[in-house]
Amino acid sequence: MRGISELALENLLLAMDEDGIATVTLNREAKRNALDAATVDELIEVFAALPRAGARACVLRAKGTHFCAGLDLVEHWHADRSAADFMQICLRWHEAFNKMEYGGVPVIAALKGAVVGGGLELASAAHIRVADDSTYFGLPEGQRGLFTGGGATIRVAGLIGKARMIDMMLTGRLYRGQQAVDVGLAQYLVEDSEARAYELARAAAQNPPLSNFAICSAVSHMQNMSALDAAYAEAAVAGVVNTQQAARARLEAFAKGTAARVRPD
Ligand code: 1HE
Numbered sequence: 001m002r003g004i005s006e007l008a009l010e011n012l013l014l015a016m017d018e019d020g021i022a023t024v025t026l027n028r029e030a031k032r033n034a035l036d037a038a039t040v041d042e043l044i045e046v047f048a049a050l051p052r053a054g055a056r057a058c059v060l061r062a063k064g065t066h067f068c069a070g071l072d073l074v075e076h077w078h079a080d081r082s083a084a085d086f087m088q089i090c091l092r093w094h095e096a097f098n099k100m101e102y103g104g105v106p107v108i109a110a111l112k113g114a115v116v117g118g119g120l121e122l123a124s125a126a127h128i129r130v131a132d133d134s135t136y137f138g139l140p141e142g143q144r145g146l147f148t149g150g151g152a153t154i155r156v157a158g159l160i161g162k163a164r165m166i167d168m169m170l171t172g173r174l175y176r177g178q179q180a181v182d183v184g185l186a187q188y189l190v191e192d193s194e195a196r197a198y199e200l201a202r203a204a205a206q207n208p209p210l211s212n213f214a215i216c217s218a219v220s221h222m223q224n225m226s227a228l229d230a231a232y233a234e235a236a237v238a239g240v241v242n243t244q245q246a247a248r249a250r251l252e253a254f255a256k257g258t259a260a261r262v263r264p265d
Pocket residue numbers: 030031032034035066068069070071072073074075090093114116117118119140141144146147148149150
């Protein structure tokens with residue numbers, strides 16, 4: 001596997017600062033960051049490489065005024081794909097988004113403008129979604145004569161419930177502002193989604209990497225298990241994480257009364 005400095009990227013920009021905060025930028029502004037097959041391949045490469053490159057957290061942002069306009073409809077139209085071909089395309093989308101969700105590196109999406117169709121599928125694979133006043137969420141698949149193929153039936157339904165998702169797909173209903181937060185599409189609504197995303201990334205990066213690895217992979221895996229198996233897996237993960245050396249100094253500080261207390265401001 002190639003390291004992040006060796007990746008040849010055209011549709012994404014990738015940077016990592018000295019604190020291990022990675023920035024992945026969707027870089028097809030002229031196409032409103034629509035996801036063509038090449039961009040999805042780059043997402044796979046980037047999110048496969050980030051954990052090994054020692055990224056402590058990642059901000060996923062976009063160039064331009066829209067986060068992501070979803071599937072590249074023009075490419076899809078020109079390609080006139082067979083069912084088997086499009087199924088393979090969807091498997092690539094799943095690979096990219098699974099690498100994000102299960103990779104163990106906190107991914108914080110800084111949203112703006114359109115977060116629609118496959119763009120919402122991409123955003124819903126992040127661990128935290130931050131919206132601003134311009135952000136709106138939609139699933140226009142029905143209007144386009146399409147169906148979701150990038151995991152929305154699992155992730156978006158998981159965020160907002162199947163009834164709201166079906167409504168969005170059938171009627172083109174858009175969510176924005178506080179209502180989007182209230183239904184679960186975003187966790188934060190702020191003036192500057194990017195600035196807040198970096199604040200959250202820096203906060204998360206203060207945690208030991210093994211704790212973040214568990215938080216950003218185990219919770220998702222456990223949703224896929226029976227309650228009995230999830231409880232067992234939770235105990236196994238906690239056995240490893242909660243006995244890590246990296247936690248010793250933090251526990252000692254608490255025991256000696258010098259650690260910060262958990263209190264509201
Ligand atoms: C695109 C795409 C795209 C823009 N594929 N090229 N997604 C949608 O149904 C959303 C489609 N896009 C839009 O509704 C609008 O473009 C936006 C509201 C996002 C932005 O509007 P606007 O006025 O800023 O831009 P525009 O003039 O519509 O588009 C600018 C260019 O971006 C134009 O290309 P140009 O070469 O003519 O300049 C557009 O064609 C291009 N563009 N969106 C391709 N989506 C795994 S299944 C997932 C299924 C789905 O995701 S369905 C939802 C698809």
